[in-house]
Amino acid sequence: MSRRQVSVNRVRSAPDQLLRRLFRVSRPQPEAPPPPGALRIATYNVHKCVGTDNRFDPDRIATVIRELDADVLALQEADRRFGRREGLLDTTALERDTGLRMVPLAMAAGGHGWHGNALLVRNGRMVEAYRLRLPGGEPRGATLVELEMAGGARLRVMTAHLGLLRRHRAQQVAALLERLAEADDTPTLLLGDLNEWRPGQRSSLRALERDFGPVDRGPPTFPSRLPILSLDRILCRPTGLLSGLAAHETPLARIASDHLPLTARLDLATARPEAMAEAA
Template sequence: MTPPDAEQGARGRAGRSPRARTQKLFGTGLARNLAGSLAALRDRHGVPVLPSVPLPPTTGPEITVASYNVHKCVGTDRRFDPSRIAQVIGEISPDILAVQEADRRFGRRTGLLDTAALRDCGLQMVQVSRLPDGHGWHGNALLVRQGTALQIHRLSLPGAEPRGAVLVEMELPGGRLRVVAAHFGLLKRCRMRQSAAILEAIGRGPTMPTLMLGDLNEWRPGRRSSLRPLESLFGGVSFGPPSFPSRMPVFALDRILGWPHGLVREVRAHDTPLARIASDHLPLKAQLSLAQAAAGENVAEAA
């Protein structure tokens, strides 16, 4: 059964062609040439497709991390289908997964994910929701394969619309890790304040490798990017792999970031036929090496 907010959205979009919906979302000019716009932006601002300096060789075991805006489990075909979302997650087989829009947006914020299917994938929900039948905090859910949550911090982010983030300090088989799962707002000035709030919250905690995942709603590069405050910790964040819209991914709205340098490797979109239908965003996935992070911290201390 489709949730009420999904039904209202589907009725509002009924009768519009895909081109009309795209023009409404992105503007007529961009809609005419979606396929080439990201490449043009990268070229205009001198942003390479791949990092210009290769990362050092990895050491020790790696784990797979992922971020996925599931659009309240409503696909590009406007069907509410949590099992389909679970299948996409099963394709990725992540060890740590941040999910955005995991709960109903209006009324009681009950969870929308197929938790039984996700358990079959080996993932357990971190209890970030304050509701017994909720999955996330402001829609941000966190799932892990192995690990223990030591501290959970729920942030209400500043801005014109309700947004939030969760910071979870975890004990993993490879060591300790802080995981930040966030969904930023639609206005640039709000995203700037939200970036600052995240950094402040990280600064209040102990020093440890930090992973940030989520839909940060920013595709602009360089000085125009609202994510520039995050560069003070995570380095360059201007671009990630294009993940939106899922049927023709052009805009890099989603991010996987890590500190120290070398913690996160090989960030890419999970682009499969099922992922292009299950949500309006493609998931992002990456490899994470806690051993590499420890080596980076030791080098920084020696310097």
């Protein structure tokens, strides 16, 4: 390699290095083999199926969902925003191709979720589901779903798409924690686009740390073409059940939405035996 080539490579890599320093982006680490029986978890803001090329294409989103091979998948912006709030995906085809079934959360016929939040599950059964209204200056909602997975394991999944303003996100986090305050020790996931990229004391998610552990760590997922912000989260209580947290960065995922999907592995077998017994 010539001196000129070395110089050009350094110049090309400089912006990427600067962005990583500014936003504390860590380089992805090799994923360890998942424990036997672990569930694959994913969350994906599908941006109403409009890609970074401004094309509306639900088939691309469906293809990315097939790539994810998830057992539990939370979607944000899965419905039309106005009018009848109809769902944007072919759920019959998705179930046929992936085994994922949509949890019935929509208020309107033909909708996928609640305020755009949808939940799909493979090899699991809904026990109870709740629609939660969140405070703030714009309509926002969250969902809380109690599941029974294959083999009888219990799992609670809360999905959310938090607001754009920090003070509203802080209020919404407080509302989510209040809803969970009286819940039992069933392993609980919090999934979604939490819209927070600030680390440390400036983060609107700090109150979650008591239950869910550190909230600053996470692969960048936005914008999908050059991800530098960790807007999407997969959190779990009790801590220690998640592994292999990673952004799903494939050529199609970079185009299909303005967010990359976020994935992780959940090992319910490592949950405390007394907690699992209480939840059964």
